[in-house]
Amino acid sequence: MFKKFSYEPKLVFSDVICVLLLCWFWFLLPSKLFLNPTSYVVEASNGELLSAAIAKDGQWRFPVADTIPQKFQQCIVAFEDKRFFTHPGIDFLAMARAMRQNLKAKSVVSGGSTLTMQVIRLSRRESRTVWQKLIEVILAFRLELTHSKTDILKLYAANAPFGSNVVGLEAASWRYFGRSAGSLSWGEMATLAVLPNSPSLVHPGKNSAKLIKKRNDLLDKIAGLKMIDQETANLSKLEPIPGKPQQLPQNAPHLLNRFKAEEQALQSTSLRSTLDFDLQLKLNALLKRYNNRYRANDINNIAALVLDVKNGTVLSYVGNIYQPENKELESHVDMIKAPRSPGSTLKPLLYAGMLNDGFILPKTLIPDVPTQINGYSPQNYDLGYDGAIPADRALSRSLNIPAVKMLQSYKYQRFYDKLKKMGISTLNQPADHYGLSLILGGSEVTMWDLAKTYMGMARTLNHFNEYQGKYNPHDYDAPRYVKAKRDERFDTYETQLTSTIDYGSIWNTFNAMEELMRPGEEGLWEQFSSSQRVAWKTGTSFGFRDAWAVGLTAQYVVCVWVGNADGEGRPGLTGVDVAAPVLFDIFRQLPNGKWFQMPKHQLRKMKVCKQSGYKAGEYCRETLEELVSPSGEKTGLCPYHKLIHLDQTATFRVTDQCESTATMVHQPWFVLPPAMEYYYKIKNSDYKLLPPFKPGCTDAGSNYVMEMIYPKNNASVYIPVEFDGSRGKVVLNATHRNSNAKIYWHIDNEYVATTKSYHQLAVSPPAGKHTLTLVDENGERLMQTFTVLDKEKGKH
Structure with missing residues (x-):
């Protein structure tokens, strides 16, 4: 009894230790291995790279790609870890071989690390000691339990050093060859595959012989493994090695900056955009040509935006002609986002x-x-x-x-x-x-x-x-x-x-x-x-x-x-x-497309006046049928077609004061207000002026006959000083329904002048408020006020 009682706590304690060790092992691996900042990358809808920006730490490091090129997978496994797809993260045969070689050479000549262990080492950046090696072994085994071989290769490809400030396969492909990794040849891919092992070999003009030898050895090796034939390997050896690092494409830099600012709640700094790659390049070239032409007139910036109506997406985004070498042109400003005066576009x-x-x-x-x-x-x-x-x-x-x-x-x-x-x-x-x-x-x-x-x-x-x-x-x-x-x-x-x-x-x-x-x-x-x-x-x-x-x-x-x-x-x-x-x-x-379909059931036929465009009233003689929105029913009837009364010869206008209603001829007439008529008749020769009133008849105020064109009622005017220092004049302009009428002008109840047919008058009244009175031959009057600003206020 006593022995049994003392034994159970020991059993429970050992179980706890096992559980704790298991938890420690499981949670030993961080949920996210790599926390280094990555480059912002914008791709076109077809996956082609449009623009990229260097990461915050000054490295060219692209986010982990969705796929890994088959050529790189074959090259890197052949070069670094030939049993990668069969071992559990640790290659004991390779480690034993490395220990034997190192002991024999009395120095480190072989590492024996698997690609999985190298991923761990790249994520931890610790010194290379026996203790750290042991930790790498444990973490590598742990990584294999939750990550597929493909995922591990993706992590390696995205974080391996490729010389200088280039990290990751995709960044290296663009920096050294100016193309995406998926488009590289066997020779180019073999070159990149050997670099993480010796990234210093990539310096232009240095170590080129060593880099070529390593690449060629790898090509022979993959030929021996029947991944490629020997002829392909020999031809690949003739390809040049990288020279000076190339600039990455900047075909949509302003969209890249917009993405950086908005980030669209994405978990990655890589954006697959809706942009059409070919169209974006065409528009960059097109706008560049126009920009070169316009700069002759010191017009420095141009932007264009193309949208796909059906999908509600952006097809091309050129925020400016990107010219970072000329800072004074301010080509970094994204004019698609910039608030500007719209002119008449509203x-x-x-x-x-x-x-x-x-x-x-x-x-x-x-x-x-x-x-x-x-x-x-x-x-x-x-x-x-x-x-x-x-x-x-x-x-x-x-x-x-x-x-x-x-x-x-x-x-x-x-x-x-x-x-x-x-x-x-x-x-x-x-x-x-x-x-x-x-x-x-x-x-x-x-x-x-x-x-x-x-x-x-x-x-x-x-x-x-x-x-x-x-x-x-x-x-x-x-x-x-x-x-x-x-x-x-x-x-x-x-x-x-x-x-x-x-x-x-x-x-x-x-x-x-x-x-x-x-x-x-x-x-x-x-x-x-x-x-x-x-x-x-x-x-x-x-x-x-x-x-x-x-x-x-x-x-x-x-x-x-x-x-x-x-x-x-x-x-x-x-x-x-x-x-x-x-x-x-x-x-x-852009491809040719169809015009909009007419929304037949949302348009109604309406009779409108041919001359005025308003809904036809009873006095509109000439009408047209027009398709309008249903809300067109709310519009008023034509205000410009009126019924006028003529004498029995239809020559003069009359009223019941001078003509019997029994002998009157009633006729619809298109009549514009005097000021509108004054200009309208000049450009519309078919406009018919109203007939004059029959002698002895007046319109008794039924139709206003005069109107001021300038100045309008209660307007303020400024009389300038002429070049010789004398006070200038303001030109008053009026119109009368009767083209032969006389108008008698009065300012502040004092007669000024008489005009006939062409009613303009140049005057120079003193500063202050004035009353203008116009009287025609029939006694019709038009009164209004205007204010002449004094010299100082006018300048102000």
Whole structure:
């Protein structure tokens, strides 16, 4: 009894010791063997290397590869560890042989380490002593229990030294041969296989004979093992050994830096991107050619982004022409991420928003006359006026005044919210901070956001049939540049009945953008040939600092920016002159694709006035059927077609004061307000002026007959000083419905002058507020005020 009682604790204690030893053995191996920093690497979608950056510790060390080249596996096993695939991490025969050789030579001439033991040694970097060797043996055996032979070879290939600051097979392959390891010849692979054993042999111009001998011996050895034939081995011996280390490719350096900054929550510093390798190289070369040309005008930077609409991915990412040797060019700045003034590139979004919300129809007439809003006077690029212009043509010509008029009607607060919903993330100030300048480039956007927004619209239109007229909330998601086996965003989706912009409005917007030969916003006619239909828009920021071009098809979105990263403006730096040619050259590199399918069930036929583009009212004689968004029903009836009353000869206008209603002729007439009419009739010869009133008749205020073109009511004007020091004059401009009418001008109730037909008057009133009164021959009056700024305030 007593003996039995004393024996059990001893048994339990020994079991505990065994368990502890087993736990120690199991947890002796770190969960992650190598903690050294690795190089950031970006590959194209096909696995080709695009760009790489040196690791934080100054070493070229690529992350562990998914696969290991068969040639390297055969070479390294033959050279270092011929029983690698059969031993448990320790090769006792090799160790016994090494001990015998070392004792005989009385020095270390052979190590006897297996590849598994070398992996352990590389991970620990301890001094080479008998005790450390014993630890390596234990850890090697432990490593074999949880890692396959292939995994061990991958760890070795990724962490073996290859001379200088090159670590790992893939980094060595690129540094010494300028290609990936998978593409190396037998001679090149044999050269790399012998290097980890003697990495110092790779120095250019030194030890070349020793390196060649080692390589050739290995080639003979693998030929003897029947891995290759002897003829292949002999030919491989003729190949040169590496010279000076080569620069690694830098074909997507800005995407590499973006990846480093964002890291996309990946566990590796290696990125398999969605970029098309061939397209990226073509665009690098294409943009380089344009950059060389533009630098003659001190325009130093250019960037381009190409997106795949269907997959929502990035196909090409050129953030700048990378020229690290010229630091003053600031080519390191990624212009795809840089906030810049968008110029006119947001105008299609306003057009689409107004169609979507029922403010306009595609060809609604928009005023294009001199305009002053709270002291702000927008100007068209060509400094001309059309009087009135269809909305789609105002967009295709990128006219500023109609755009401001449209935004004034739509409200900039509403447009601000719309832009945010569509993915413009750089609107960091309240809507009131931007005001109406929002439509003319008064905010900042990035190429990334701009391209993403247009891609969202294209995706929405493409999905019309796929989603049976519903909308996918993921359409405006940011494009992906990380290649994944499956895009989980679209595995399961919830469709919704409404979208930021509806199908019909997007369709009409893209059609308005498609006109390939048109006057650009710069007032110049440009023609760009393209083998496919492209919806496109250019933009130029204030001061000629940014030139933009964005274009899209059902398959691709292309965005181009040209300018200087430091914001310096240059003459001739306009979207149509420098960015649009690049845009269409890029489209020539892309496969031809189909135009967008018409969303038939999301478009309704509507009768519109041919002349005004508004929904036809009862007085519209000429109408057209137009396909519009369902929200077009919200728009108002044509305000410009009126019923006028003529005498029985239909020669004069009359009223019931001078003509019997029984003898009147009632006729519909297209009548624009005087200021709009003043410019519209110049460019539209078919515009019919209203007939004059019959003598003795007046319109009794039924139609306003006069309008000030400049200055507008309550405007402030500045009278400059002439070169000779004398005070200059301000030119007042008015228009009258009757082209032969006389206007009598009064300032502060004092008569100034009389004008006939052409109503312009140069005056020089003193500083201060003034009342301007215009009276015509029939006694019609027009009164308004204006303020003349004094000299000092004007300069300020």
